[in-house]
Amino acid sequence: MNRRFYIITVVFLLIGTALPTFAQDVLIKNGTVLTVTKGTIENGDVLIKKGIITRIGNNIEAPAGFKVIDATGLYVMPGIIDSHTHIALTGTNEGTDAITSEVKMRDVINSEDPGIFTALSGGVTMVHTMHGSANPIAGENVTLKLKWGKTAEDMLVSEAFRTLKFALGENPKRANSFGPTRGTPRYPQTRMGVIAIIRREFLRAKQYKEDWDRYNQAVKKNKRLIPPRKDLRLEPLVEMLEGKMFARVHAYQADETLEFIALAKEMGFKIACFEHVSEAFKITKELVEENIGISIFADGWAYKMEASQGIAYNAGYATKKGVLVSINSDSGERIRRLFNDAAKAMKYGGLNEEEALRLITINPAIQLGVDKIVGSLEVGKHGDIALFREHPMSIYTRCEKTIVEGEVYFDREKGGEK
């Protein structure tokens, strides 16, 4: 009896000493906590245990073994989410073909892209990193947590929507005017061609699905049937038709945006979000009706013909009309000042601080299907946090620390290396 007791005690002690002290156990103390969804807490504390927020409030004591980050005088906000970027990838476009739905950005994550660190320095903790806009149907995008120094596998966000990139307008129709295949015109060369080739591909996917369905039925009776050829190009489109994947569509003009909505209805797939849509303010009613978000620039337009009708009020106006708007970077440089870009919607469009903050936190989280785990500071969500020295919507602000799941990945005091 005694001996068993000793053995059990020893075993427990061993387990106890073997347990790692989690790097993700941290208390952020005495900051101005901008929860985004639940208001602002002055002199507030955020307790993060094993990477998850377990308490938010005032005067929280740090449990034993927890690291304490003093946020006195700092603003504590949820990590910024970029709904549309191309960082952390080896290659952006498979531009040799108009339809490349078989490619996956998940395959080419470059966990060592310094762009990850640049993004962290601007308070960004999550990105939706996408295929480029060279092809009408491009490839599967991927959502990552910016865990600088970890591998691709560690960065994947499995909770996020699976999304397929589409591109309309000028980019896909002039994709062959530069680069290695320059001079060999690729179909499509017009806007109508772009929509047509996408429709054609969905029709092929429907046929493919039918072939498989027929085979799966028939093979029960006749074992000697040859199955259809597995076609990785069509399978993502079938998954779209089955509602397992959503479209993220590069589009600028109102007309092509509406055209694509009609195509989605005709074929029966869902659009998560339109990208760039500088003319979104013209079609807010349709976007709200169809429950489609937009991921746009704050004040970039007129850099090409199809973007000529952009306005600075796009984000603010669409938000007020009820459209789910996020501000994106589409760049490894702008990504570090998304908070500045979001703040522009206060001047142009009259959003308040919290509404503007939503453009780079909870709104992109909803667009990516991860609002249950990130996008705001709430108990049960991930401890993805950015610390700013002024209110993040102030022009005088600057990101001081960026934390992903309780771990500090950027600290301005420490500089370059984590």
Place this chain on the structure above:
Amino acid sequence: MKTYRKTIVFLILAFCYVGIQARTSPTYAVVGCRLVIGNGTVIEKGTILIRDGLIQSVGPAADLKIPPDARVIQGEGKIAYPGLIDAHSQFFLERKPAGQGDESETDEAADLWKNAHVNAYDFIKPKKSTREDLHKIGVTTVVVVPGREIFAGQSVIVNLNGDIREEMVLKHSYGLHINFVTNRGEYPSSLMGTMALIRQSFYDARHYGLHAGLYKESPVGLKRPAYNPFCETLLPYMNKEKPVVFNCGNMEDINRAVRLVEELGLRGVLSGANEAWRVADVISRSGLPLFVSLKFNPPSSSRYVRLGEDLKKKAEKDIYPANAAELNKTGIPFALTSNGLVKGSDMLKSLQSAIKAGLPREEVLKAMTVRPAVFLGIDDVTGTLEAGKIANVVLTEGELFEEKSAVRHVFADGVHFEYEAPPKKKAEQSPAAVNITGKWRVQGAAPSGEKAVRIPGQGTQGRTQ
């Protein structure tokens, strides 16, 4: 009848030659050396008998009788090791397989990925200088890998036993080699396209195999499958009969390879992998054989080369050479290969810096003998100095991989190569005696026509009559 005699003499010489050739090689006895068997055993004063290209017996010098026909090599003060195996090399490729030439040949680019059928064997040209370079660091067996395309082709395992390609082959079509590279201007022009293409190719092979299999079972009611050479080549690899070797240029390539192996159900091997230590947990979980390259240059994707010149220098000098040492700490078994290195001597330098970085010498030996032998599936015939195995033996002065030591004798398939001219002794000079006495029937262009030739007497002492 001067011509007649001349012809006869010529013919006799010809027979002698044939007689020698019929025996793969003479018998050797390496006597009194330290024997590092390669399985953990070391015999301080041992003898190793080599006959017909195989290790006939091996043991303490006192226990072994030296046969009278054996050529004796004094091994005192020397150490015998199993011949080293380089499990991934680009040596002996006579000309580059298609698509590796001028990169401007874009018209050929379209099919670059399809080179699965290419076999390194067809491109091998034995070269004495290369062989000697490798012998001098103790290598007797290399896997020659063709190409740098996505589907680069199939490798061949050769023993460095001479100049005849056919005789060098230990295992033909060992594995299918895949590189994570891209095409220029043609699909796939991006790494993601490459990944998609690899997947689609194997799925196509599976589909083809299924169709062909059903048709073979019974053709009735089935369309005859169109012959597809590409799928045909891939089939044994798709069916796990043979390994698919992924050349991993950086740590994310290792992740990619592991994922492909799991998705497609392949018999995978990770090669290259000079960032293996950074994803050791992934490798360990996958349980895949690991061929670590001795080329230590950090890949361009590495954060160590992208964050300043100081870090880059440190990476080249300290961080990457420690790959194997770090891996060794995790207990992951690996083989060491020359993959990417051009010269044999570079390999030795790399081995020495790996040792300096903390890899124990006995681990290096394992990583170049038993481990590659097991990974390559040739451990039943080579990898250790055990009786019955192929006589791939190196005899050194000083310990292997030491800076001042030197390889003096090499046996590859029992063929003897010597790398120092020792004082000439008669017994060592002449090849083993060949008995050609007996009645021979020969045909020749002698003016008198066909003649029967008898060679009486003993051994080579006979005279023609």
